[in-house]
Amino acid sequence: MTVPVFDEAFREQLDSLFLWRRDVRHFRRDPVPESVLDHMLALTCSTPSVGLSQPWRFLRVDDEARRNAVRAEFSERNAEALAAQRQSDSGAYAQLKLAGLDRAPHHIAVFCDPDPSQGRGLGRLTMPETVQWSAVMAIHSFWLAAQAHNVGLGWVSILDPERMNSLLDAPAEWRFMAYLCVGYPDEEHNTPELERRGWEKRAPERQLWISR
Amino acid sequence: MTVPVFDEAFREQLDSLFLWRRDVRHFRRDPVPESVLDHMLALTCSTPSVGLSQPWRFLRVDDEARRNAVRAEFSERNAEALAAQRQSDSGAYAQLKLAGLDRAPHHIAVFCDPDPSQGRGLGRLTMPETVQWSAVMAIHSFWLAAQAHNVGLGWVSILDPERMNSLLDAPAEWRFMAYLCVGYPDEEHNTPELERRGWEKRAPERQLWISR
Numbered sequence: 001m002t003v004p005v006f007d008e009a010f011r012e013q014l015d016s017l018f019l020w021r022r023d024v025r026h027f028r029r030d031p032v033p034e035s036v037l038d039h040m041l042a043l044t045c046s047t048p049s050v051g052l053s054q055p056w057r058f059l060r061v062d063d064e065a066r067r068n069a070v071r072a073e074f075s076e077r078n079a080e081a082l083a084a085q086r087q088s089d090s091g092a093y094a095q096l097k098l099a100g101l102d103r104a105p106h107h108i109a110v111f112c113d114p115d116p117s118q119g120r121g122l123g124r125l126t127m128p129e130t131v132q133w134s135a136v137m138a139i140h141s142f143w144l145a146a147q148a149h150n151v152g153l154g155w156v157s158i159l160d161p162e163r164m165n166s167l168l169d170a171p172a173e174w175r176f177m178a179y180l181c182v183g184y185p186d187e188e189h190n191t192p193e194l195e196r197r198g199w200e201k202r203a204p205e206r207q208l209w210i211s212r
Numbered sequence: 213m214t215v216p217v218f219d220e221a222f223r224e225q226l227d228s229l230f231l232w233r234r235d236v237r238h239f240r241r242d243p244v245p246e247s248v249l250d251h252m253l254a255l256t257c258s259t260p261s262v263g264l265s266q267p268w269r270f271l272r273v274d275d276e277a278r279r280n281a282v283r284a285e286f287s288e289r290n291a292e293a294l295a296a297q298r299q300s301d302s303g304a305y306a307q308l309k310l311a312g313l314d315r316a317p318h319h320i321a322v323f324c325d326p327d328p329s330q331g332r333g334l335g336r337l338t339m340p341e342t343v344q345w346s347a348v349m350a351i352h353s354f355w356l357a358a359q360a361h362n363v364g365l366g367w368v369s370i371l372d373p374e375r376m377n378s379l380l381d382a383p384a385e386w387r388f389m390a391y392l393c394v395g396y397p398d399e400e401h402n403t404p405e406l407e408r409r410g411w412e413k414r415a416p417e418r419q420l421w422i423s424r
Contacts, residue, residue: 003232003400004225004228004229004232005362006225006229006359006360006361006362010222010225010229010360011251011360011361013216013218013222013225014226014229014255014356014357014360015254015255015258016216017216017218017222017226018255018258018259018353019258020215020216021258021260023260039223041417042227042417043226043227043230045414045415045417046227046230046231046233047230047352048233048235048352048355048367050369051406051411051412052404052406052407052411052412052413052414053412054414054415057422058422059422059423060422060423062423077337077338080337081337081338084337118412118415119412120411120412122406122411122412123369123370124369125289125292125293125296125370126289126293126369126370126371126372126373127369127370127371127373129344130369132341132345133344133345133348133389136345136348136349136352137348137349137351137352139349140259140260140348140349140352140353141230141352143260144226144356145226147218148218148222148223148226149218149223150217150218155260157262157335157336157338157339157342158335158337158338158339159338159339160338161338161339177345188215192264194263194264194334195264199263199264199332199334200263200264200265200330200331200332200334201264202257202264202266203257203266203330205253205254205257210269210270210271210272211271211272211274
């Protein structure tokens with residue numbers, strides 16, 4: 001296989017992929033073809049992982065009763081979060097996620113096997129979190145692969161991790177990472193919804209780049 | 213701005229970007245132009261983050277004395293890891309990282325501000341790790357942006373996080389995430405070095421995709 005040389009035209013499209021990749025809350029109801037989901041998964045599996053451990057586990061949630069249980073769990077945790085935060089506007093933003101849970105045609109929970117035999121422990125003795133971090137990078141790959149198919153993804157994080165294992169009948173040792181709503185977006189934007197709605201805006205790049 | 217539609221030709225190149233992105237240990241010594249590093253950083257800053265908190269902090273390590281201190285820290289922690297692991301072959305793989313530290317023209321440490329005011333806490337009450345995970349996704353973006361410029365990156369994780377804050381004079385509250393060696397790779401491969409050398413091989417995709 002020849003080593004690929006990436007050119008300026010590709011980099012412009014890659015910039016555009018990153019720029020338009022959003023945390024989507026508003027989905028169309030039509031499903032994503034299985035062949036597209038398969039391709040997203042294939043790209044995801046070429047994610048880097050510590051010691052080549054590939055600790056990510058993607059769990060599709062198709063069962064309606066389980067989906068309803070997740071929705072109820074989100075509502076409960078969200079109510080607690082609102083009570084703790086006392087920010088009058090945060091309720092509105094959290095509600096957006098509920099819209100995603102209601103309409104997205106695909107639900108995918110992502111777990112991490114925290115002590116996989118694959119990889120034989122290499123590279124993670126001083127920083128065992130690198131196993132979880134490998135699963136985080138896999139979620140990011142899945143997100144980018146989705147966007148490359150013009151598919152949107154919304155990451156729901158206001159959930160109790162241990163409760164999710166029991167709701168989804170996942171092995172007790174797996175660590176819950178993310179609940180992903182997946183489907184074609186109802187509308188597309190190149191600025192985050194939180195920015196468009198005035199919750200927060202992005203920082204200048206230079207502020208995040210320091211020399212020593 | 214028009215919504216971009218990504219096509220099959222772009223997706224093939226994206227697959228190729230993921231497929232050829234490696235954890236690089238063998239670097240050429242010539243530096244990467246500053247304009248390229250700037251572009252990599254710009255793409256990185258469009259990474260998703262919980263509540264739009266952008267908690268990543270990229271710290272360039274140009275000072276030779278600091279680089280030597282990091283190299284010494286790696287050697288110490290690596291010796292400990294080897295003693296703990298008792299796998300006769302793991303020494304050889306860890307040594308590869310040393311080669312990267314010696315030759316890579318650019319060293320970049322990545323930290324996370326664990327409690328950024330930006331984002332106002334949204335989305336991270338039940339899973340506070342999502343702040344760190346946002347920084348992990350930024351590292352992944354930086355890695356992909358590098359590969360798109362045909363630049364290689366090696367992630368060194370056998371380091372003591374707290375020690376890294378003091379070696380690099382980083383604020384005590386920042387959490388050390390990664391030490392990145394960056395430069396043009398000496399050789400390129402579409403299979404991981406750990407797989408080529410027989411340490412581990414990748415799992416079939418289907419094994420990581422489960423239904424409920």
